[in-house]
Structures are given as structure tokens and as C-alpha cells.
Amino acid sequence: MGLTAVSLLALASATPATFAQDQVISFINCGDTLTAGYEDYIAEWEAANPGFDVQPEIVGWGQCQDKVTTLAAAGTPVSLAYVGSRTLKQFALNDLIVPIPMTDEEKAGYYNYVPETVTFDGTQWGIPVAFSTKALFWNKDVFEAAGLDPEVPPTTWEEEIAFAKQIEDNTDFDGFGVVAKTFDNTMHQFLHWVYTNDGLVIDADGNIVLDSPQNLEALTALRDISAYSEEGPTAYEQNEVRAIWLDGTLGMIHASFNAGNLANEAGMNWGVAPLPLGPSAKGPGTLLITDSLAVFKGTGVEEQAISLAKYITEGTRQWDAEMAQGLTPLRPLQPQTDELIASDAAWKPFLDGIEFGGPEPLLTDYVGLQNVMIEMVQSVVTGTAEPAAALTKAAGELEQYK
Numbered sequence: 057m058g059l060t061a062v063s064l065l066a067l068a069s070a071t072p073a074t075f076a077q078d079q080v081i082s083f084i085n086c087g088d089t090l091t092a093g094y095e096d097y098i099a100e101w102e103a104a105n106p107g108f109d110v111q112p113e114i115v116g117w118g119q120c121q122d123k124v125t126t127l128a129a130a131g132t133p134v135s136l137a138y139v140g141s142r143t144l145k146q147f148a149l150n151d152l153i154v155p156i157p158m159t160d161e162e163k164a165g166y167y168n169y170v171p172e173t174v175t176f177d178g179t180q181w182g183i184p185v186a187f188s189t190k191a192l193f194w195n196k197d198v199f200e201a202a203g204l205d206p207e208v209p210p211t212t213w214e215e216e217i218a219f220a221k222q223i224e225d226n227t228d229f230d231g232f233g234v235v236a237k238t239f240d241n242t243m244h245q246f247l248h249w250v251y252t253n254d255g256l257v258i259d260a261d262g263n264i265v266l267d268s269p270q271n272l273e274a275l276t277a278l279r280d281i282s283a284y285s286e287e288g289p290t291a292y293e294q295n296e297v298r299a300i301w302l303d304g305t306l307g308m309i310h311a312s313f314n315a316g317n318l319a320n321e322a323g324m325n326w327g328v329a330p331l332p333l334g335p336s337a338k339g340p341g342t343l344l345i346t347d348s349l350a351v352f353k354g355t356g357v358e359e360q361a362i363s364l365a366k367y368i369t370e371g372t373r374q375w376d377a378e379m380a381q382g383l384t385p386l387r388p389l390q391p392q393t394d395e396l397i398a399s400d401a402a403w404k405p406f407l408d409g410i411e412f413g414g415p416e417p418l419l420t421d422y423v424g425l426q427n428v429m430i431e432m433v434q435s436v437v438t439g440t441a442e443p444a445a446a447l448t449k450a451a452g453e454l455e456q457y458k
Contacts, residue, residue, distance in 0.1 A: 079360075080109050080135075081108055081110045081111065081361055083111065083134065083137070083364075085115070085138050086115055086116070087114060092380035097367060097368040098368065101367045105360065121139065128152045128153075133152065135355045136361040137349070138347060140416075141347060141416065142425075144174055144181040144182050144350060145418040145420055146420050146422065147181070151353065152352060153351060153352055154351050154352075154353050154362070155179045156180055156181065156182060158180045167187075167386060170187065170386055173346040173348075174346065174348050181350065182350045183365050183366065184348055186347040186386075187386045188343075188344075188384060189343070189345075189384045189406045189407070190331060190406070190409070191311070191328050191409065192308060192310060193301065193308065193310075193319070193326055193327070195229075195326055196327055197325050198227065198305075201227045201229070202225075202227050202229075209332075212334075212335075213252075213273075213277045213333065216232070220232040221284050223284065230284065230287075230306050231285065232281050232306070233286060233306050233309040233310075234437060235289065235293060237290060238430055239430075242434070243425070244345065246429060247343040250274050251341040251344075252274075252341040252409075253335070253341075254337055254338050255274055255336075256414065258419065258458060262458060264451055264458055266447060267447050269336070270336045272444055275432070282437045290434050301319075302324065313383075316402050328402050340411060341413045342409030343415075344413045344414060344415050345415075371387055372392075375387070388407075419454070419458050421456075
């Protein structure tokens with residue numbers, strides 16, 4: 057991204073909108089392949105909507121967001137695109153996307169807070185298309201080596217820190233995987249602590265509330281557990297920390313469901329449980345991250361792009377795509393949800409944490425948000441700043457991005 061709201065607006069207004077020709081609906085899908093099921097769903101939609109030609113383009117994760125943004129800012133937008141929901145506010149404020157309002161019935165079909173991940177100023181600006189929640193994974197063999205009960209995970213931050221210390225003190229392993237690299241998921245990993253302690257970054261009225269007692273407890277706990285992490289956590293993003301855990305040399309990590317699948321492949325003796333709770337928690341929580349389908353303005357096929365997006369994300373079709381990708385379900389469909397947990401109980405912690413979880417903060421400049429949060433975490437993890445001072449500094453800096 058890198059573009060501020062002002063520069064986006066300048067670019068968007070500098071070039072007239074380019075209207076799609078021959079009723080083409082261009083669609084950027086992030087990843088290495090087209091999302092599972094989309095080829096069939098698109099063909100079905102085209103058959104029901106003659107005269108429109110959907111043209112998907114696969115763009116790798118590292119370039120996808122930048123390409124979508126550059127096209128929109130230049131006035132040559134793609135019709136439909138897979139985007140991180142955190143970008144929607146920035147796109148909406150710059151008049152680059154069209155709203156996709158949800159009915160009350162549509163909102164009620166999703167899990168708690170999912171509609172909020174795409175909502176700005178009371179309006180929905182995207183259709184949720186991928187959902188990620190997190191849970192605690194632990195290595196049972198490492199627990200046993202440290203003298204911990206391998207079947208009993210920590211349930212509170214106090215226990216999590218104590219368990220990490222016991223692993224560090226009594227084995228050759230590290231206790232907990234801290235993510236602190238200059239990478240977006242450093243912010244995400246900190247938000248696991250925020251949302252397991254009833255914290256917020258920005259409230260419903262648009263006020264920055266990062267500098268709160270709940271978040272001070274969260275940042276202090278992260279600082280404390282860093283003493284028992286892998287060496288040099290600022291060198292590791294979440295997949296690299298997960299790799300250390302899969303090697304069997306790390307006691308605990310916070311990760312998505314797929315970590316369990318990889319642990320099975322590695323032959324690990326592992327367990328999964330809800331994220332441990334902080335002293336101010338009201339119940340199980342997790343960061344609720346979604347990606348979305350956004351419909352861009354100025355293509356001449358906005359109405360049809362919305363129709364296509366709603367078709368391919370309909371309940372059962374969306375569920376099938378989620379299961380193919382190992383993603384947390386966006387909707388508590390029945391009987392699918394009950395059958396999912398019955399077939400694999402490891403799913404339960406990822407669904408339980410939704411009740412008190414929270415969305416990725418929607419600010420006007422998500423890159424600015426990430427950079428501030430990453431710098432805050434790194435300063436505390438490396439010991440160059442105390443949690444209270446780092447939190448106050450970061451809260452002040454976020455004012456320019458809200």
C-alpha cells in the first residue's frame with residue numbers, strides 16, 4: 057500500500073475512471089490459485105447472467121494488495137477484488153469502492169463481530185470472504201520434559217508466563233514463540249493479547265483508546281513472556297515462529313488452525329486450547345481478521361460485480377471454500393458447524409474465542425497503523441522502552457491515521 061488517504065485521493069481524481077468494455081467483470085483473486093470452488097461458481101453465475109464475462113486474475117499475496125490499490129488510485133480499477141478488510145475504510149474515504157450494505161438477516165447469519173470487520177460509518181463496504189481466529193498450541197512432549205502436565209494448558213496469562221518460564225528453566229527448549237519482526241502479523245499477534253483482556257485500539261466513535269489499562273496489562277504481559285521466547289524475536293514472523301515450534305524446540309505458540317495440520321504431518325504430540333485470558337477479560341477472545349471482496353467504483357458493472365460477489369460467498373458455497381482452505385467458518389451454519397466439531401474437536405477453541413473477540417482496527421492508513429504498532433511491540437520486546445511509555449507514544453502517533 058504505502059499510499060496515504062490524501063495521495064490516494066489525488067491519484068484517484070487525477071485520472072478519469074475507465075469503464076469496462078464488452079461487459080467484462082475483471083476479478084483479482086489473491087493467492088497462488090483461484091479460490092477453491094470459484095471456477096464452478098463463476099461459470100454458474102455467468103450462465104445465469106448472459107452478456108457478462110468474468111475474467112479472474114491470480115496475483116500472489118505479496119503483490120496483490122499493491123496492485124489492486126495502484127489500479128484504483130490510477131482510475132483504472134478492477135471490477136472486483138480480494139482485499140484485506142483493514143483497507144476498506146481507506147478505499148471508502150477516497151470514494152474508490154461502492155458500499156455493499158447487509159440486511160439484518162445477512163448480518164445475523166455471520167459469527168459475532170464479522171460484519172464489523174467490513175463496517176465503516178454504519179455501512180458495509182465489502183463481503184467477508186476469509187476468516188482467521190487464533191488459539192494456543194502447545195507441545196506436550198516439551199511440557200512433560202519441563203515437569204508440566206502435558207494434558208493441561210495454561211488458561212490465564214499468569215499461567216502462560218509461568219509455564220514458559222518453567223520450560224526455559226528446566227529444559228533446553230524455549231517457552232513461548234514471540235512474533236516481533238517488521239511484518240504485519242507482529243501487530244496481529246499483539247492484538248491476540250488485547251482481545252483476551254477486553255481491550256480496544258479504536259472505539260465505535262472513532263476515538264483512539266490504545267492507551268488503556270487493559271492494553272497496558274497486555275503489553276506488559278507480552279514483555280514479560282518475551283524473557284522466555286526464542287532468541288531474537290524481532291527476527292521472526294508468525295510462520296517462522298511456527299516452524300520453530302514444529303521443529304519441537306518451542307513450548308507454546310498462538311496460531312491458526314492449520315498449525316495443527318502441520319503438527320500432525322511433523323508427527324508432533326500436541327494440544328490446542330483457547331488463548332489464555334488476561335486479568336480484565338470477560339471471556340474467551342481472539343483477533344478476528346477477515347479478508348473481503350470489494351467492488352470498485354467506475355467500472356460500469358458495479359451492480360453485476362456485487363451480484364457475483366454475493367453468489368460466490370453464499371453460505372454453503374462459502375463454507376465449502378473455507379473447508380478447502382482450512383479457514384475458520386464465517387457463519388455458524390447448522391448442521392455443518394456441529395459436524396465439524398464432532399469430526400475434529402480441535403476446531404472448538406477457534407470458534408469459542410469469537411464471542412469476546414475483536415476486529416482488526418479500521419483506520420484511514422492501515423500501513424501507518426501497522427508501523428506504529430510494530431515499533432511499539434519491538435521497543436518493549438527489546439527492552440528499549442517501558443510498556444507504559446511505549447503505549448502512550450503509540451496512541452499519540454495513531455491519531456494521524458484514524
